[in-house]
Amino acid sequence: MAIQKVFDYKEVTLEYRSNGPATFTLNTDMPGGSMASRVVATLPSSGGIGANRTQTIALDGVQGTMYQVLITPGAATQFIPLAGKLMLRPIGVYLDGSLTPAEQWITQPIAPGV
Amino acid sequence: MASEKLKLYSKIELELISNGNATFTLLTDLPGAGMVQRVQTNVGPSRWTGTFVRGTWTSRLPYNTQGHLVQAILAPASNVQITLYRARIWARELPRGDWEWFQLPVIDTPVEFGPVNLPIPPTSEEWRAANLVIPPTAEEWRPVNLPIPPTNEEWRAAELPIKPTAPVPDWLSLEVDK
Numbered sequence: 001m002a003i004q005k006v007f008d009y010k011e012v013t014l015e016y017r018s019n020g021p022a023t024f025t026l027n028t029d030m031p032g033g034s035m036a037s038r039v040v041a042t043l044p045s046s047g048g049i050g051a052n053r054t055q056t057i058a059l060d061g062v063q064g065t066m067y068q069v070l071i072t073p074g075a076a077t078q079f080i081p082l083a084g085k086l087m088l089r090p091i092g093v094y095l096d097g098s099l100t101p102a103e104q105w106i107t108q109p110i111a112p113g114v
Numbered sequence: 115m116a117s118e119k120l121k122l123y124s125k126i127e128l129e130l131i132s133n134g135n136a137t138f139t140l141l142t143d144l145p146g147a148g149m150v151q152r153v154q155t156n157v158g159p160s161r162w163t164g165t166f167v168r169g170t171w172t173s174r175l176p177y178n179t180q181g182h183l184v185q186a187i188l189a190p191a192s193n194v195q196i197t198l199y200r201a202r203i204w205a206r207e208l209p210r211g212d213w214e215w216f217q218l219p220v221i222d223t224p225v226e227f228g229p230v231n232l233p234i235p236p237t238s239e240e241w242r243a244a245n246l247v248i249p250p251t252a253e254e255w256r257p258v259n260l261p262i263p264p265t266n267e268e269w270r271a272a273e274l275p276i277k278p279t280a281p282v283p284d285w286l287s288l289e290v291d292k
């Protein structure tokens with residue numbers, strides 16, 4: 001079982017201003033134990049640099065002990081991130097068979113009901 | 115021995131999301147006195163119409179699986195990820211106990227998701243004044259000297275261009291009639 005707590009990601013909500021499209025990328029370290037791109041989505045223009053937009057991106061099925069958010073504006077796009085909120089929860093038991101050594105869930109010897 | 119109560123085990127149930135195969139192993143301390151593997155079986159992926167979903171996996175145990183102590187091991191195959199939500203075992207106390215579920219220790223995964231703010235420095239909603247970098251013009255006048263070279267207040271000697279008279283006259287030869 002992972003020593004660090006593994007989190008389950010639900011969605012991310014971004015508030016921003018932009019005059020063109022941008023690309024949102026979420027990197028996490030699970031599965032595999034190394035940071036890799038898990039979600040790539042487009043952030044549409046907010047309608048001009050003076051207009052706010054709130055955009056929510058689904059992250060169902062994404063896990064990781066760490067996360068990294070990248071926002072890459074398109075060519076000739078100016079992008080002002082104003083706020084961002086990530087919804088997540090800690091996973092009680094997460095087993096990753098791709099790690100070395102592979103993870104296992106092992107209980108102690110238990111006397112049920114005692 | 116940790117417990118004098120002997121139990122008979124009948125079923126094992128896991129609630130999980132798995133995207134591949136895993137191996138479930140159950141150990142008990144009877145017969146004998148040490149924890150020994152009694153059951154090992156495959157746990158398949160929790161798939162429903164092509165997607166991996168949270169599901170329940172149940173397996174019957176051999177009729178004579180018994181012991182004071184029980185130990186469970188779940189090991190995913192290579193490149194398989196498992197989220198384990200719950201594990202319980204169907205057992206009864208020998209010789210006359212009733213069948214009931216006993217929860218095995220699985221760290222709880224909360225149902226609700228919680229918010230985490232991304233580290234974006236705040237942008238103020240209000241505008242504020244910022245002075246442009248223009249040097250200020252003074253309200254008062256101040257003297258500035260014109261570039262006229264100064265006239266010295268003192269006199270100084272200046273020699274006139276008079277040829278000096280020699281103290282001893284030179285002899286001149288005069289020409290006399292012969």
